[in-house]
Amino acid sequence: MNKTPNRILIADDDRELCRLLQDYLGREGFEVDVVHDGNGALDRLADPSRRPDLMILDVTMPGRDGLQTLSELRARHGLPVIMLSARGEPVDRVVGLELGADDYLSKPCLPRELLARIRARLRQSSPALPPAVQVGPLRLFPGERRALLNAAELELTGAEFSLLLALAQRAGQVVDKALLTREALGREIERFDRSVDVHLSRLRRKLADASPQAPRIEAIRGAGYQLILPAGGLQ
Numbered sequence: 001m002n003k004t005p006n007r008i009l010i011a012d013d014d015r016e017l018c019r020l021l022q023d024y025l026g027r028e029g030f031e032v033d034v035v036h037d038g039n040g041a042l043d044r045l046a047d048p049s050r051r052p053d054l055m056i057l058d059v060t061m062p063g064r065d066g067l068q069t070l071s072e073l074r075a076r077h078g079l080p081v082i083m084l085s086a087r088g089e090p091v092d093r094v095v096g097l098e099l100g101a102d103d104y105l106s107k108p109c110l111p112r113e114l115l116a117r118i119r120a121r122l123r124q125s126s127p128a129l130p131p132a133v134q135v136g137p138l139r140l141f142p143g144e145r146r147a148l149l150n151a152a153e154l155e156l157t158g159a160e161f162s163l164l165l166a167l168a169q170r171a172g173q174v175v176d177k178a179l180l181t182r183e184a185l186g187r188e189i190e191r192f193d194r195s196v197d198v199h200l201s202r203l204r205r206k207l208a209d210a211s212p213q214a215p216r217i218e219a220i221r222g223a224g225y226q227l228i229l230p231a232g233g234l235q
Contacts, residue, residue: 006122007031009052011041011069012084013061017107021056024111025118038064038072045077052079054121056114057101059085059092067099074100078145080121080158084109090192097198102159103185104195120186124162135171135215136229138207140164149210159185160203163196167217167227176224200225 008025012018013036022032033050035041038061044050055073059066066083073081083096086107093104103117133140139148145161147154156164162184167175180196181189189196200217207214216228 005031006053010056012058038069054080070099100157171227174226
């Protein structure tokens, strides 16, 4: 039985780039839709018959820009988002990640690199069905990409879930950033790469806001990150 192709939504006002990526990704087996502004992207997400599996979102678009669009879509959708920016400023990358982007590439980028990032994010979103992982009151369901804390569901982005799962599977151990980047983000760490730090900063706040009994994520200077077990230990 043939597998239904993954659908990619590209939101970018650079029409030539959109045509290039649509053709390239189409040849790689994806179904590709294109819009040229933030309103078009949000309208497409509202249509369940055309809802994408992943979005490529440009930062600088007319009207509602990519960051505003990302902020609004994250309130309702958990699909993976890869942001593109011609500016390439570190602050743009950090803001995008803080708003919930799963990955970020500077323009111009190689289509082959973008393809690798897309496949990595889709793999993270569609894993096999391993057993649930529990750390104190936190319970993770990798196959469903769901996280429960004291039986209440946590609203996490794809990258946040992947990082939390990687730490929970090694609860109590120090996990270095290179391994977290490779395992949770699906790529190798880059020089001056703060993606993991930004994702984990958001994740820390969500855990702390959800419950005082939540496991804590500690930064171990020069070594990595550690998920600290709550009182009572591993269940």
